[in-house]
Amino acid sequence: MSRTKKRTGGVTMDHVAREAGVSLMTVSRVMNNVPGVKASTRDSVMRAVKALGYSPNAAARSLARNGAGRIGLLYSNPSAGYLSQFLVGALDGAQTSGALLVIEKCDPSLESEAAAIGRLIAGGVAGVILPAPHAESERAIAALRDAGVVAIAVGTGHARADAHGVRMDDFAAAAEMTRHLIELGHRRIGFIEGAVNQTASVERLKGFETEIRRADPPADCLVEPGGFNYRSGFEAAERLLSDDNPPTAIFASNDDMAAGALAAAHRRGLDVPGDLSVAGFDDTPLATAVWPELTTVRQPVARMAEAALRLALQESRDQSRRDSRAPIDQLLPHQLVVRASTGPVPHNS
Amino acid sequence: MSRTKKRTGGVTMDHVAREAGVSLMTVSRVMNNVPGVKASTRDSVMRAVKALGYSPNAAARSLARNGAGRIGLLYSNPSAGYLSQFLVGALDGAQTSGALLVIEKCDPSLESEAAAIGRLIAGGVAGVILPAPHAESERAIAALRDAGVVAIAVGTGHARADAHGVRMDDFAAAAEMTRHLIELGHRRIGFIEGAVNQTASVERLKGFETEIRRADPPADCLVEPGGFNYRSGFEAAERLLSDDNPPTAIFASNDDMAAGALAAAHRRGLDVPGDLSVAGFDDTPLATAVWPELTTVRQPVARMAEAALRLALQESRDQSRRDSRAPIDQLLPHQLVVRASTGPVPHNS
DNA sequence: GAAAATGATGTTAGCGCTATTAAAAAGTCC
DNA sequence: GGACTTTTTAATAGCGCTAACATCATTTTC
Numbered sequence A, B: 001m002s003r004t005k006k007r008t009g010g011v012t013m014d015h016v017a018r019e020a021g022v023s024l025m026t027v028s029r030v031m032n033n034v035p036g037v038k039a040s041t042r043d044s045v046m047r048a049v050k051a052l053g054y055s056p057n058a059a060a061r062s063l064a065r066n067g068a069g070r071i072g073l074l075y076s077n078p079s080a081g082y083l084s085q086f087l088v089g090a091l092d093g094a095q096t097s098g099a100l101l102v103i104e105k106c107d108p109s110l111e112s113e114a115a116a117i118g119r120l121i122a123g124g125v126a127g128v129i130l131p132a133p134h135a136e137s138e139r140a141i142a143a144l145r146d147a148g149v150v151a152i153a154v155g156t157g158h159a160r161a162d163a164h165g166v167r168m169d170d171f172a173a174a175a176e177m178t179r180h181l182i183e184l185g186h187r188r189i190g191f192i193e194g195a196v197n198q199t200a201s202v203e204r205l206k207g208f209e210t211e212i213r214r215a216d217p218p219a220d221c222l223v224e225p226g227g228f229n230y231r232s233g234f235e236a237a238e239r240l241l242s243d244d245n246p247p248t249a250i251f252a253s254n255d256d257m258a259a260g261a262l263a264a265a266h267r268r269g270l271d272v273p274g275d276l277s278v279a280g281f282d283d284t285p286l287a288t289a290v291w292p293e294l295t296t297v298r299q300p301v302a303r304m305a306e307a308a309l310r311l312a313l314q315e316s317r318d319q320s321r322r323d324s325r326a327p328i329d330q331l332l333p334h335q336l337v338v339r340a341s342t343g344p345v346p347h348n349s
Numbered sequence C: 001g002a003a004a005a006t007g008a009t010g011t012t013a014g015c016g017c018t019a020t021t022a023a024a025a026a027g028t029c030c
Numbered sequence D: 001g002g003a004c005t006t007t008t009t010a011a012t013a014g015c016g017c018t019a020a021c022a023t024c025a026t027t028t029t030c
Helices: A013-020 A024-031 A039-052 A058-064 A080-097 A110-122 A132-136 A138-146 A170-183 A199-214 A230-241 A255-267 A301-321 B013-020 B024-031 B039-052 B058-064 B080-097 B110-122 B132-136 B138-146 B170-183 B199-214 B230-241 B255-267 B301-319
Strands: A070-075 A100-105 A127-130 A150-154 A164-168 A188-192 A220-224 A249-252 A277-279 A296-298 A329-332 A335-337 B070-075 B100-105 B127-130 B150-154 B164-168 B188-192 B220-224 B249-252 B277-279 B296-298 B329-332 B335-337
Touching: A013 A024, A013 A039, A024 A039, A058 B058, A070 A080, A070 A110, A070 A301, A080 A100, A080 A301, A080 B080, A080 B100, A100 A110, A100 B080, A110 A138, A127 A138, A127 A301, A132 A150, A138 A150, A150 A301, A164 A170, A164 A301, A170 A188, A170 A199, A170 A249, A170 A277, A170 A296, A170 A335, A188 A199, A188 A230, A188 A255, A199 A220, A220 A230, A230 A249, A230 A255, A249 A255, A255 A277, A255 B255, A301 A329, B013 B024, B013 B039, B024 B039, B058 B100, B070 B080, B070 B110, B070 B301, B080 B100, B080 B301, B100 B110, B110 B138, B127 B138, B127 B301, B132 B150, B138 B150, B150 B301, B164 B170, B164 B301, B170 B188, B170 B199, B170 B249, B170 B277, B170 B296, B170 B335, B188 B199, B188 B230, B188 B255, B199 B220, B220 B230, B230 B249, B230 B255, B249 B255, B255 B277, B301 B329
Parallel strands: A070 A100, A070 A127, A127 A150, A150 A164, A164 A329, A188 A220, A188 A249, A249 A277, B070 B100, B070 B127, B127 B150, B150 B164, B164 B329, B188 B220, B188 B249, B249 B277
Antiparallel strands: A296 A335, B296 B335
């Protein structure tokens, strides 16, 4: 093991090419899904790849592509669980598609954001992924466009006109959750809003209200502002539960706030879901870390990040050819996850 | 902006070399801190680097080093906040030291771990970083050693004989926190253990017990098992608080369990810290996401990850030269963070 | 004061992959 | 059926950087 010449993992394209009896370049074409390779040739290459356990060297790829494939990722401080999922997804995507991820942290302040964007641009990225709060920043997107860098907004409430986007259908997901609550018999439902400056919050509220209006027999609702963090959820739930006619269910627009609502309920001696149902949104790790485990909506964060990375890569490559100016809007499927925090409406209410 | 030939960030070593009036190789030497460069030459190179805003291309580096610098990171499912901090730290380190991070996920099961290790080795990594639970896995470390891959254990309770390690002083940190509680007047303190198969848990308990024994006037304690997650913290706190003579303070061996303890306290209508003090460990984002914010110990997770990456890089390079067999044990400083969840012992108890 | 022993820098040859260009094979046409 | 396209494959030249070796100044040594 000590005298091995190259400790790189061994198999290279060359090996694959020899094994498959084709040229190195043909293997490259197959690996990159470039059209113009006979199906039979492609097959034999794929077989060789599998046989040898070949996996492309990201560094070499990035280098050969002349730095294209350097993608930036700006993050500040979304809920902890969100970030880790997002990073994992992006990293995974980077690995499989041979991109080089450059992550850059910033504070929520505008100056800090601008500085981070500047560093990213100076670092020579071809595209930048903007999750959660930054996806709403006109300034950031404008700066990126001015520098000729592709911007991908992730997790906004609706498609942007000035940037490509990857997102989920917040409206439909919130509506589904609301329907779930209504089907359980709840007719007075509290809703905790997310941060108002994020369009996703607005869509979630709209989805909720639309479904409330559609309920039969009719239902009504109480809406409290929140800020996407535990504490604001706790406080909003306190207000909701101290109402003269408190709701029998609370739907928080993210899991952190739902956890806060859970704490508020417990503090009042309420059993969840016996006395009060609580629903969250996002399905972050927190959802299963609390007790009872949260009914929530699974936002495919990791897949969204991966999709964003691919999109950034593809668009940055395309852009250098021609200016295709129609922003792409990629919508990923969500899923209602029913766990232990929601149940039938209590009898005596 | 559209006709730019290379969108790589522009400046390369060649530019720097020309600017400084030296050869490309000299620049490389300066950038890698290789000895044998005259101080004046080094200076002028550094000046050119700054003037041009040069930053080395990680991909090219990794490639030229023949794959050395490919570092794996195995993760399963530590507390969410921990992972994101860890990833960020590792990513950061990778960027600055020009390593290529390959992350690999696995389930807690042993087979899954073995499979992931296998993939990592097949991927040709030169070193693997093993955070939290995997750092204790004899099997994983043995597999890595057999493949001639450097293993770095992160966050174990004490130094390992079979792998390099980066960790904090769990014993001392737990002792400090216990002292903090004792100084606030608490004389009956509950402790919630972490997962028993992790040596860090054991050290934290030892630190706690040592300090309890040292208290003057004497203090006593109640120890409950836990599993490093919210739910186990909640349940352990329930048991602690239903004791005939309940503790006035609870020290949980991580923040997730402390959050659970908080919920249990609230459920019983106890005020924190008025009636009960609660302390956590790790200072994950959860610590400030709950209310009241947790007094905890800051574990420098990001820095540990970064240190682990550097160590992996350095050792994997050294190992190929000679077999230096003394495992390195790097200890990083922690910090007691006093927030709102701990206070003086209540008068009437 | 010439040979050997040290520095300090420059040269050369890739790392593994992708563009680009050239060549060959396979169709197409009149 | 041979000149002319159109596929498909092969060959060549780097991407930016570093290891290993070569080269040129300096010293040092006897």
